Amino acid sequence: MSGEISRDEVAHVASLARLSITDDELTTFTDQLCVVLETAAQLNALDLDDVEPMAQPYPLANVLRVDEIVPSLDRDEVLAQAPAAEDGRFRVPPALGEAP
């Protein structure tokens, strides 16, 4: 694990996360992320080979509920909060045919 991240890598993760950032922001974010990742590099000092990873503190397996019909959220109330809706559905710009 290296404590460094390059400008190109920051630009790449920004695009993966659907964030558009300016050149100036890219410089600032790269510097700041480098500092955080340098701190993260402290973990290299630990011998973790025999330690299992932990995803959550209180593992519960197969959490099931009773199979009964209950009302769900009101469709009109939900759609009223959407930026655009039409015919009982969320309305979005074209998803196919153009590159991002």
Place this chain on the structure above:
Amino acid sequence: MSDVLKSAAKLAEAVRSGETSAADALAASSSLIADRDDEIHAFLHLTTERAQAQAAAVDAKIAAGEDAGPLAGVPIALKDNMCTRGAPTTCSSKILDGWHPPYDATVVDRLEAAGAIVVGKTNLDEFAMGSSTENSAFGPTRNPLDTSRVPGGSSGGSAAAVAAGYVPLSLGSDTGGSIRQPAALCGVVGVKPTYGAVSRYGLIAFASSLDQIGPFAHTVEDAALCFDVVSGHDRLDATSIPEPLAPTLTNLHDGVDGMRIGIIDELMGDGIEPDVRRRTEQAAEALAAAGAIVDTVSVPATIYGLAAYYLIAPAEASSNLARYDGVRYGQRVDGANVATMNTNTRSAGFGDEVKRRIMLGTYALSSGYYDAYYGKAQRVRTLISNEFAAAYENFDLLLSPTSPSTAFELGAKSDPMSLYMCDVCTIPSNLAGHPAMSVPFGVGDDGLPVGVQVLAPMLQEPRMFRAAQVLENAAASGGAA
């Protein structure tokens, strides 16, 4: 501060006995907020209509001779990352500006069923990412005890709402210290319960394996009362603990005689201001004077908590915040196709700290880096849990400072890493999923409050509250002078 709003327990008793009314308590709270909140900015929105209707319902119950609940007529503030049906819930982010959730969080249902009156939604660092409440799209909150200082964060608005005396109770959420650190900086009690003790249904997710809702109060008793009301299994939260929880109020005043309490050695070092360390030592002396057996204990991996947290929390956040895509709720900035619309929306809607954490998390989870960053951090999490378990073989509770310093000035910590360091003492409990709380214990050299943190093993809230009560009593009788 209005006397009636000092204690939730006493207010509920007065409302239940007819000595005062829920409507009067709400009016007192509203008047204090109107007087001072332009300056403090604890609240983002007030839920006045809902509060008045709820107060009328509580008063009608009492008039009809019915039980109005353990929090009858008690005004309460909610951090604005908890959903309130039909009322704004923004997470202090432009991306959710204007959104009115179509449902209530489980904690809101439980509070209102217990007779509490939700008066409004409080300010926070955007999406609960921060330690000062300066990082809100709607402007900072100021510390009611010294308005040149921050209230801490991210639940700074909820801490300030109690510290300013507007309400006797509020709820915050704590992912890495976001209840306990502002409680310490504002001189109030703040509790991070066991992971899974309080339902997260309707709490807008930041880092799902770490987030937990908990109360702020002036007194340990009020915090215990509120915890007992909001905690317990909820089928709407798959991580909710199914077993019944022991009430914390029942044995609150049983003391600490014979309890073994360990001061965490690694959290009493150079990174902690000397005045804060001194108060923590005094708190340990007060517990010893009350019959506890106090010693120091080493939990070496706690010093790696910060590094692990700033990989795990951003990783989970990057995944959770993918839902803000401009499709189903909140703001949208148009684009020629879906991907461009997503990018335009997210770039305009999120603030810099949120963007930083999303990028950090995306990186930590990305192909080729997953094992080196996220995987390693998850192993450190196990290490910290194992070391806590070993410490709890010899101790019933652990003790540390809550925050490395008292409240700092607005703008004093402008680089991200210096703000992240605020959470060094609080993060280990989130990683392990254990309960911990901050109790005010005297003041620092600058006259501002110091908080001492009591840590307990999983689900041992009752003994944690007992020790906190002893500290509150000791501070009140001059033990923190």
